[in-house]
Structures are given as structure tokens and as C-alpha cells.
Amino acid sequence: MMWLLRTLVAAGLLLAPGSRQAITVMGATSLTAYARAVIEPWARAHANVQVALSGGGSYAGWYAMKAGQADIALCDLRFDPGTAFYERGLGKMPVLFIANPSDGIRNVSRSSLRRVFHGQIKNWRELGGRNQLVRMVVRPVGSGARAVVAQSLGVSADGPAQVVQLSNGAVVRAVQETPGAIGYVEGDHAWPGVIALKVNGQSYQAKPGKWPFYAWPRIYWPVRASSAVTSLAHALSQSPRRSSFGLITGVNPP
Amino acid sequence: MNIQEASRRRSERVWMGVVAVASGLVFTVLGFLVAVLVMGAIGFAAQHGLVHTLLGARWQPLAGRLQIGLFIVDSALVTALAMLLALPFGIAVAIFGSLVAGAWERTVLRWILTLASAVPSVAYGWWGLAVVVPGIRGLGLGAGYGLVSAGLVLALMILPTFSVLAWEAILAVPEDWHQTSLALGANDDQNIIRLVLPASMAGLQTAFLTALARAVGETMAVQMVLGGAVSHFYGLFGPGATLTTQILTDMAVLPVGSPNHGVLDFMALVLFLGVTLMTGTMGRQVRGRGRP
Numbered sequence: 001m002m003w004l005l006r007t008l009v010a011a012g013l014l015l016a017p018g019s020r021q022a023i024t025v026m027g028a029t030s031l032t033a034y035a036r037a038v039i040e041p042w043a044r045a046h047a048n049v050q051v052a053l054s055g056g057g058s059y060a061g062w063y064a065m066k067a068g069q070a071d072i073a074l075c076d077l078r079f080d081p082g083t084a085f086y087e088r089g090l091g092k093m094p095v096l097f098i099a100n101p102s103d104g105i106r107n108v109s110r111s112s113l114r115r116v117f118h119g120q121i122k123n124w125r126e127l128g129g130r131n132q133l134v135r136m137v138v139r140p141v142g143s144g145a146r147a148v149v150a151q152s153l154g155v156s157a158d159g160p161a162q163v164v165q166l167s168n169g170a171v172v173r174a175v176q177e178t179p180g181a182i183g184y185v186e187g188d189h190a191w192p193g194v195i196a197l198k199v200n201g202q203s204y205q206a207k208p209g210k211w212p213f214y215a216w217p218r219i220y221w222p223v224r225a226s227s228a229v230t231s232l233a234h235a236l237s238q239s240p241r242r243s244s245f246g247l248i249t250g251v252n253p254p
Numbered sequence: 255m256n257i258q259e260a261s262r263r264r265s266e267r268v269w270m271g272v273v274a275v276a277s278g279l280v281f282t283v284l285g286f287l288v289a290v291l292v293m294g295a296i297g298f299a300a301q302h303g304l305v306h307t308l309l310g311a312r313w314q315p316l317a318g319r320l321q322i323g324l325f326i327v328d329s330a331l332v333t334a335l336a337m338l339l340a341l342p343f344g345i346a347v348a349i350f351g352s353l354v355a356g357a358w359e360r361t362v363l364r365w366i367l368t369l370a371s372a373v374p375s376v377a378y379g380w381w382g383l384a385v386v387v388p389g390i391r392g393l394g395l396g397a398g399y400g401l402v403s404a405g406l407v408l409a410l411m412i413l414p415t416f417s418v419l420a421w422e423a424i425l426a427v428p429e430d431w432h433q434t435s436l437a438l439g440a441n442d443d444q445n446i447i448r449l450v451l452p453a454s455m456a457g458l459q460t461a462f463l464t465a466l467a468r469a470v471g472e473t474m475a476v477q478m479v480l481g482g483a484v485s486h487f488y489g490l491f492g493p494g495a496t497l498t499t500q501i502l503t504d505m506a507v508l509p510v511g512s513p514n515h516g517v518l519d520f521m522a523l524v525l526f527l528g529v530t531l532m533t534g535t536m537g538r539q540v541r542g543r544g545r546p
Contacts, residue, residue, distance in 0.1 A: 140506065
């Protein structure tokens with residue numbers, strides 16, 4: 001029996017957290033790639049701090065931070081920070097509408113887009129496209145991109161049949177593969193196999209300044225946070241790497 | 255009592271203690287899990303109403319509309335589809351493997367089934383995205399994401415588990431019984447239908463229950479092909495959402511500490527009670543039948 005006891009004690013010592021400070025960053029999945037890119041060099045420069053990063057969504061990050069289970073919340077939706085939390089904008093991130101090439105649509109008016117997402121337009125032929133049923137691919141409730149679309153187009157939750165996908169990548173894949181599909185994604189990546197739609201003749205790529213659909217990602221952290229948390233929060237909110245991840249900096253949230 | 259005997263008894267007592275502690279730990283963890291679910295669910299049901307929540311079909315978590323009737327219906331439909339598809343094939347595979355196949359076929363089939371039952375569910379979901387969804391779409395039956403796609407993926411997922419357990423159940427029928435049946439003039443089909451299947455029914459029902467429990471609880475593979483529509487029932491080929499997939503999806507908007515998080519506890523408890531009730535009821539029937 002002694003060997004079992006020794007093994008357990010050894011394992012306990014190996015797994016003990018030690019004296020390193022732990023910081024948890026949690027929130028919007030669309031921001032985790034950016035956060036990881038900032039956290040890695042920051043953690044190398046702060047060897048006594050261990051940083052854990054997890055997605056889960058803006059709400060999960062916000063509530064975890066409020067409950068003291070996370071130190072920094074990454075959000076692509078706005079929450080009221082009150083006096084207990086700091087809020088910093090990370091810039092703005094475009095929300096683009098993408099369509100399957102078989103739809104035969106390259107440009108839509110804003111009102112047509114609203115009617116599409118309300119389920120009033122059922123076939124792309126009604127907008128001058130091919131004879132193809134409209135199929136909507138959307139993000140779940142709680143996604144920043146969905147909130148932007150819902151607010152901009154006045155789309156309610158009780159819409160027509162929609163395929164819900166949990167990530168940008170899954171939306172792109174579903175739109176690529178489904179004839180008649182339309183969806184929306186955050187960021188200005190050149191997604192292969194889909195058409196980035198112009199809205200009212202405006203293309204995001206040609207004139208980003210005129211584009212009307214943007215999410216405004218933010219980070220939150222407690223006012224009474226440790227100096228390490230504050231340092232990491234500043235690194236996240238000020239990093240020049242933001243532009244590499246589709247964030248447009250130097251703008252103020254509405 | 256000599257020294258060796260005393261040492262053996264001491265060792266036995268220690269191991270019995272370890273076993274007792276381990277069992278107690280399992281029951282404690284399980285009790286804690288159920289207690290957390292029950293507390294969250296009771297708080298939620300007291301506030302929103304039990305019948306209203308169970309039978310309604312309005313789901314807007316941020317607006318406080320939290321009715322799960324549609325998810326219960328979709329869960330039942332997806333599970334029923336999967337079981338209907340998997341059962342005949344599973345029994346066929348089990349009969350072939352245990353009674354018909356030669357030695358090398360048996361070895362290969364057993365190896366494939368064991369391997370397939372160990373494949374992670376996300377791989378089945380990926381297969382669903384790559385094969386089932388485009389296949390259904392190609393038949394002109396909608397976007398491809400829907401209850402039927404989920405049922406097909408789930409059927410493939412539970413088939414190996416069901417087949418292996420059914421195989422074992424059929425093997426448990428004594429060889430003498432086969433010989434007697436054949437000696438009395440039964441042909442192979444009569445032997446299987448009139449003797450093997452009834453005699454192995456208790457084991458087959460256990461296999462069924464295990465497969466059913468896996469089907470009801472599966473989340474990831476189903477989520478990948480189901481489509482996630484929560485507002486209406488769009489038919490078998492339309493998108494939908496089950497209890498498990500909606501818990502996964504809405505964990506992001508109803509995390510612990512948020513208002514209405516209790517609905518997720520409530521959904522998990524409904525799932526837990528549903529599976530316990532089904533397996534408990536059918537399990538009693540199985541025990542009633544006993545061994546062949």
C-alpha cells in the first residue's frame with residue numbers, strides 16, 4: 001500500500017499550482033485568436049503569471065468575470081460596466097453578408113436584406129437571382145454578429161427556418177455547400193467559395209468607411225484587479241496586432 | 255492464526271475499505287450532480303411554471319421566453335429515428351457475426367465494430383457534414399441540416415455498440431438449444447426467429463437500452479448536422495434542436511450566474527429523468543424475463 005501512497009503524494013506535488021499567479025481570460029470566440037496572439041508574448045515577459053484563455057461567448061465571459069471566475073472578459077456585445085468594471089473598446093469589426101455563388105446575387109439593397117432575413121423573400125428569383133430557394137445560415141443568440149444583424153435589420157428571433165451554426169467557420173462552410181444559402185460572418189477574411197455581398201452598391205472591401213454593419217468588440221476587467229490583470233488588459237486593448245485580426249482601430253464606439 | 259493469515263486478512267480489510275470509499279465517492283458525486291440540477295430546476299420551475307415550460311414552444315433566452323416543448327419533441331424524434339434505423343441492421347450484424355460468419359469474418363467484423371464504437375462522436379458529426387447533409391440536400395429534401403440527418407448520424411453512431419452487445423446476447427444462447435432445435439427439424443431461419451431471438455431477448459433489450467441512452471444523450475454529432483432552429487417545427491427534413499444541443503448552444507448566453515440559467519438545469523434534469531424512466535421501466539421488464 002505504501003507505493004500507492006507515495007505515488008499519490010508525488011502526483012499531488014507535481015500538480016500543485018505553485019506560486020505563479022493565474023489569470024483567466026474568457027469570452028467571445030471570435031476574439032480568442034486575437035487574444036491568444038497578444039497573450040503569448042505578454043506571458044513570456046511575465047514568467048510568474050499563468051494565463052488561461054477560453055471562449056464560451058460574450059455572456060459567459062461577462063458573467064464569469066462578474067462572479068470572479070474570470071479576470072478579463074472578451075465581448076463583442078456591450079454590457080453595462082457600472083463603477084465596478086473598466087471597459088475598453090478594441091476597435092470595430094465588420095460583419096459581412098456572404099452568399100452561395102449559385103444564388104446569382106452580388107448586390108442587395110438593405111430593405112431586400114431585411115425582407116430576406118424576415119422570410120418574406122423565399123426565392124432569389126424575386127431579387128433578380130437564379131431560381132433558387134433562400135436558405136439562411138445564422139449564428140446563435142448571443143453572437144455579436146447576430147446582434148449587429150438583428151439590430152441593423154430589425155430581425156426578430158422568430159424568423160423563418162434557419163440553420164444555426166456555432167462559429168464563423170461553420171457558417172462559411174454551410175453557405176459554401178448549400179445552394180441558395182445566405183449568412184453573415186465577422187471579419188473581412190477572403191472566404192473561399194462564397195460571395196461577399198454588396199449592400200446598396202457598397203462593398204466593404206472597396207469602401208470600409210461607408211460600410212454600415214460593424215460589431216464593436218470590447219474587453220472588461222474589474223476596477224479592483226491585480227496589477228498583472230491590468231497590465232494584460234492594457235496589452236489587449238492597445239496591441240497594434242488588432243488590425244491583423246480584422247479589427248479597425250482609431251475609432252470610437254457609438 | 256499464523257502471521258500470513260493475519261497479513262492476508264489485514265490486506266483484505268484495506269482493500270474493502272478502498273472499495274467502500276470509492277463507491278461512496280461515486281454516490282456522493284452523483285448525488286451532488288443531481289442535487290445541483292434539482293435545486294436549479296426547482297427554482298426555475300417555481301418562477302416560470304412547470305406545465306407552461308414543458309408544453310410551450312417559445313424559445314428566446316434573452317427575452318425570458320423559455321419553453322422547451324419543441325426540444326423534447328425533437329429529442330424524441332431524433333432518437334426514435336436513430337433507433338428505428340439502427341435496430342434492424344444491428345440485429346442483422348449480430349446474427350451474422352455470431353451464427354453465420356466464418357472464423358476470419360467474425361474476427362474482422364468484431365474488430366471493425368470495436369473500432370467503430372471507440373470513434374469519438376465529433377468524427378461521426380464530421381462524417382454527417384461531409385456525407386449525410388450533402389446527400390439529403392442532393393435529394394432535394396431541404397438544406398440537408400435537419401432531424402433526419404441527425405437521426406442517420408446517430409444511427410450509425412449507436413450501431414456498433416448495439417451490435418456488439420446484441421452479438422454477446424445471442425452467443426449466450428446455449429449451443430445445446432441450437433442442436434436440439436435443428437434436430438427437431440427447424441431450418442436456420444426458424445432456428446433464429448423462433449429460438450435465438452426470443453431466448454436472447456433479455457440481452458437484446460439491454461443492448462437496446464444502452465444504445466437508447468447513448469442516442470438520447472449524444473450532443474456534438476447531433477449539433478453538427480441538426481441545424482439548431484428553435485422557433486418552429488419545420489418537419490423531419492427541416493432544422494431543429496434537441497435538449498442536449500440547445501443546452502450546448504445556450505450555455506454561452508445563460509452561463510452560471512446569469513438570470514434564467516436555471517432553465518439549463520431544468521433541461522438537463524428532464525433529460526436525466528427521461529432516460530432514467532425509460533431505462534428503469536424497460537430494465538425491470540428485462541430482469542423479469544431473466545436468463546434464457
